[in-house]
Amino acid sequence: MLTRRTTHTTLALAASLSLAGALAGCAAEAEDSAATPPQPTTDASSSGAGDGSTDTLAGDAGTEYSDGTYTAEGSYQSPAGQENITLEVTLAGGTVTEVSLTSDATNPSSKQYQGQFISALEGAVVGKNLDEISIDKLAGSSLTSIGFTEALDSIKSEARA
Incomplete structure (x- = not known):
């Protein structure tokens, strides 16, 4: 027969294990996203040319400047x-x-x-x-x-x- 104290202890232990499992899953997900940095994207539709070419993004090393x-x-x-x-x-x-x-x-x-x-x-x-x-x-x-x-x-x- 389970006492009221045993029931509370068992529920607390189950909740702790559930939380630990959830946090471990989050940590693994965060680690995966940190290992793969986000890649820059360009939107070909933003180019005024309409031919699928993309504009050089501001700050790219390929930007040309006038002397x-x-x-x-x-x-x-x-x-x-x-x-x-x-x-x-x-x-x-x-x-x-x-x-x-x-x-x-x-x-x-x-x-x-x-x-x-x-x-x-x-x-x-x-x-x-x-x-x-x-x-x-x-x-x-x-x-x-x-x-x-x-x-x-x-x-x-x-x-x-």
């Missing part, structure tokens, strides 16, 4: 408030040959971080293909890269051949 010097502004939110920067990039064959970044920061902390970013920028981008440039943090400055990326994206759009 020249381009200027764009970028901004970001810092603890001191809105900060603005101006990026100037010279391109030849899709490769950055010259770069300059100017700041209008008045906050001493913002000036310091932007100055560190600016001093390391040339070595990080000159000689690189425009599509290969991706900066999250440079010379200890992580927020300036937000404005830099915004300005760089504008330049990419303008320079597309």
Whole structure:
């Protein structure tokens, strides 16, 4: 004869085993999806040509850019408030040959971080293909890269051949 305590213990054990089995199944599924990264897709119907060809996706290494010097502004939110920067990039064959970044920061902390970013920028981008440039943090400055990326994206759009 089962007592009430034995019944509760048995039900609790069964629920625990059921939960453990479900979690193990989820873990295996997550592991499988992590092992196979998602593949980018292109939609041939989005091409204006109507011939089944696909457009080159923005940011692909195959994007062609017109040679020249381009200027764009970028901004970001810092603890001191809105900060603005101006990026100037010279391109030849899709490769950055010259770069300059100017700041209008008045906050001493913002000036310091932007100055560190600016001093390391040339070595990080000159000689690189425009599509290969991706900066999250440079010379200890992580927020300036937000404005830099915004300005760089504008330049990419303008320079597309």
